[in-house]
């Protein structure tokens with residue numbers, strides 16, 4: 213371990229070893245990223261689902277306040293799904309909407325699920341291959357260089373990693389297993405984000421048809437440490453200063469906070485989601501589910517996860533697109549039961565304090 217390279221956080225001028233995770237879908241807005249830097253840590257913009265021009269605008273907005281931040285990208289790794297299987301899932305969603313409307317949720321009766329032939333990533337249908345504007349986002353990063361780029365869902369080609377590094381950025385790859393860590397190390401990235409299955413939101417797994425192995429963060433960190441000398445950032449279920457201390461003692465250079473920041477005023481988390489973290493709508497625990505997006509993700513339990521998790525197939529982004537209108541309508545109606553309430557296992561500790569305060573408090577006495 214003594215030969216492990218550190219210094220990734222120091223190289224960008226961070227003074228505390230705490231990172232604000234990229235969280236797509238709203239939470240990681242520029243305000244959160246700027247607050248993370250002001251606290252001495254590092255924050256990430258989440259490029260996932262965003263249009264390239266909106267990513268460029270957010271990068272420029274953050275750059276007006278700080279040069280110290282990163283951008284996170286979804287690496288194209290779609291999970292195709294057959295028409296019949298998708299149709300079955302659509303019918304289950306329709307059934308849930310009917311049941312939910314009969315239970316008193318008027319909004320659910322108004323939702324019209326899209327026709328499955330219009331969705332991307334459906335086999336034997338004319339859906340386009342979904343790349344989340346990968347090429348265009350690389351061009352945005354070439355035109356607007358940032359010091360850190362993190363990647364999730366898969367490993368890009370060596371050529372694309374080289375393109376990102378040629379912008380001057382250090383590239384970090386999210387890994388969820390020893391095998392992924394070994395491949396990423398061989399691919400020439402600058403650091404690894406070691407993400408355990410306790411993490412909130414989508415798992416970064418490169419093999420999304422298999423639910424990520426339920427392995428404790430410290431165990432995963434130790435297993436990965438033995439196989440790479442890259443700097444490691446640890447993610448998943450970190451809920452207090454002790455959690456940060458333990459990952460640093462286990463050899464991580466940084467601790468990544470996601471769920472712990474979802475209720476902070478700087479984060480753009482949907483208000484219904486924020487409230488659900490404080491007062492969960494169902495059994496007060498999280499569950500790994502493909503019901504909303506077709507990729508394994510950890511969420512608070514609610515009526516939709518209870519009804520659909522057991523039967524939901526894999527299929528990304530088809531399932532994500534299929535449920536988009538439903539989720540939007542649930543949010544507009546302030547109904548947590550139809551929302552993807554992404555949350556890590558440590559959600560109960562999430563507070564509504566300013567992000568900088570949370571990050572400094574979690575850092576405790578640790579400095580870089």
Ligand SMILES: Cc1cc2nc3c(=O)[nH]c(=O)nc-3n(C[C@H](O)[C@H](O)[C@H](O)COP(=O)(O)O)c2cc1C
Pocket residue numbers: 233234235236237239258259260284363364386407410411412413414416447448449450468469470471472554555556557558
């Ligand atoms: C709402 C939400 C959205 C997320 N979106 C992304 C994302 O866009 N890209 C990514 O690499 N990870 C994403 N993640 C995972 C986080 O980056 C991080 O690994 C995770 O939150 C750490 O676990 P914790 O939530 O238990 O702290 C998301 C997590 C949450 C809770």
